[in-house]
Amino acid sequence: xxxxxxxxxxxxxxxxxxxxxxxxxxxxxxxxxxxxxxxxxxxxxxxxxxxxxxxxxxxxxxxxxxxxxxxxxxxxxxxxxxxxxxxxxxxxxxxxxxxxxxxxxxxxxxxxxxxxxxxxxxxxxxxxxxxxxxxxxxxxxxxxxxxxxxxxxxxxxxxxxxxxxxxxxxxxxxxxxxxxxxxxxxxxxxxxxxxxxxxxxxxxxxxxxxxxxxxxxxxxxxxxxx
Numbered sequence: 001x002x003x004x005x006x007x008x009x010x011x012x013x014x015x016x017x018x019x020x021x022x023x024x025x026x027x028x029x030x031x032x033x034x035x036x037x038x039x040x041x042x043x044x045x046x047x048x049x050x051x052x053x054x055x056x057x058x059x060x061x062x063x064x065x066x067x068x069x070x071x072x073x074x075x076x077x078x079x080x081x082x083x084x085x086x087x088x089x090x091x092x093x094x095x096x097x098x099x100x101x102x103x104x105x106x107x108x109x110x111x112x113x114x115x116x117x118x119x120x121x122x123x124x125x126x127x128x129x130x131x132x133x134x135x136x137x138x139x140x141x142x143x144x145x146x147x148x149x150x151x152x153x154x155x156x157x158x159x160x161x162x163x164x165x166x167x168x169x170x171x172x173x174x175x176x177x178x179x180x181x182x183x184x185x186x187x188x189x190x191x192x193x194x195x196x197x198x199x200x201x202x203x204x205x206x207x208x209x210x211x212x213x214x215x216x217x218x219x220x221x222x223x224x225x226x
Contacts, residue, residue, distance in 0.1 A: 024123035028153040030114035032132040035148045036063075036139055037107035037114075043143050048103040052138040053207045056094065059142050063106040064097045066135040070113060070128060077127065126160050133157045137202055146198045154197035155185035161204035162188070169204060172211050181219055194219050 040047065040063065048060050057065075072080065080093070100106045117124055133154070136147035158180070162173060177188035180197035193212035195203070202208025 023125065025126055025129040025153075025156065026117050026120075026124040028150060028156065029124045029129045029132050030117045031150060032129065032136050032147075032153055033110045033114040033117070036066075036132070036136050037110040039139055039143055039145070039147050040103045040107040040110070044103055047139075047143050048106070050142040052142045053202075054138055056091070057138070059139050060100065060103075060106070061094060061097060062135050062138045063110070064100050065093070066131060067100065067106070067109045067113065068098055070131055072131075074127075126156050129153060130157050130160060133201065134205060134207075137198065137205065137207060140198070141202075141207070146196075149183075149197060149201075151180070151183040151185055151197070154180065154183050154201060155187070158185075158197070158200055158204055159187055161201070165204060166206070169206065172203075176212075178212060179215075 050059050052059060052062055054062065100109060133149065136149060140147035158178065162178060165173065173193060175190040176193045177186055177190055178200060179186040179192045179194045180200055181194050183197040192215055194215050195212040199208060199210060200212055203211055
């Protein structure tokens with residue numbers, strides 16, 4: 001079981017050669033965008049019109065929002081987050097979306113975005129990766145299947161979300177390490193709480209109500225040795 005802190009630029013870990021450590025998430029982000037595109041093509045019109053776990057948002061809306069808002073500035077992200085707390089903010093955001101014609105157009109737009117991400121010179125931060133992962137979870141939930149996420153992608157976003165979790169989520173995870181039973185990463189200190197990477201992400205993002213749990217059964221076999 002790998003400790004995610006060995007692969008991310010975190011503090012309070014043993015001194016090692018960090019020449020290969022990077023905060024650039026271009027590869028992971030492009031991979032997630034392409035995975036979502038694949039699911040959209042497979043799901044067709046039925047998935048395109050399906051509701052997601054974001055109240056009032058269909059897969060078509062989530063995809064359009066990702067395509068439109070991917071390169072948001074930090075200020076724009078803060079304003080969007082504040083808008084969601086204001087009555088009517090979500091409805092206005094939905095009304096302002098530039099609609100895509102269907103799942104094929106949405107998938108093509110995501111593939112184009114992935115190619116742009118890989119080809120540009122500037123780095124892609126974890127905030128943009130987070131956008132892609134949120135969309136992957138919402139689309140996957142609507143499809144009834146997990147959109148494939150690499151361990152590096154799921155781990156980086158989980159770490160970001162845990163660090164900025166709201167009070168009710170922080171109350172559950174405080175004093176615990178979080179471990180993905182299917183992705184080989186763990187971070188934090190204390191007795192472990194475990195679940196699949198997707199389930200942990202859903203909980204940390206507030207779109208899933210099932211909290212991680214102490215290891216049980218075969219899950220105990222993944223406990224790292226001291």
